Amino acid sequence: MNRRFRQRSRGHLHNGRKSTAGLRLKGLAVKKGCMNQWIEKAALAVGLFVLGGQAAWSADTTPALQLQHWQTQAGQAGDAARGQVFFNASHGGRWSCASCHGPHPTGEGKHATTGRTIAPLAPAFNARALTDEAKVNKWFKRNCSDVLARECSASEKADVLAYLIGLRPTGVRP
């Protein structure tokens, strides 16, 4: 189709060299053709972007990097035992973390209100857990405000992460 278009343009050039109107028209036609191609490409790019967005998971971090990040913020190492207590404790509200994620976050959780199944939080049991920074931040924010009526502190996050990362298939903690 492109070749045919070019041949037609060349034809115009030979036949209508003297006619400025013809040349102007040709110029317009060429511009329009390019524009259409550009629009097609842009639409394709947008389509791919939307498709990619639907996966809603970008593996841009690792559980270890997340732990490191919050340990640095807290200025102290995450404590798995403290994280386990924090995870199962009630903090004055209706829910604990375990209300939705279960007392053993090595298995699937069940949302306390919607009943929706939640994938295991412990990375050794779910390769996707704690690998998408925006997702981890979003859920820490939402879940902590549900359970503690405030954001979790950096050391609370480091403790929970140390606890979750420490959960291994062979035992509760290494």
Ligand code: HEC
């Ligand atoms: C009301 C239910 C509910 C409670 C309570 C809750 N969570 Fe969640 N949490 C969720 C849901 C739903 C998700 C998203 C799961 C998904 O989309 O894979 C999630 C995701 C997360 C994630 C991100 C997991 C990932 O895949 O990277 C972390 C971390 C997390 N929760 C920690 C906590 C902690 C810590 C607490 C307690 C302070 C808590 N949650 C309490 C429902 C809850």
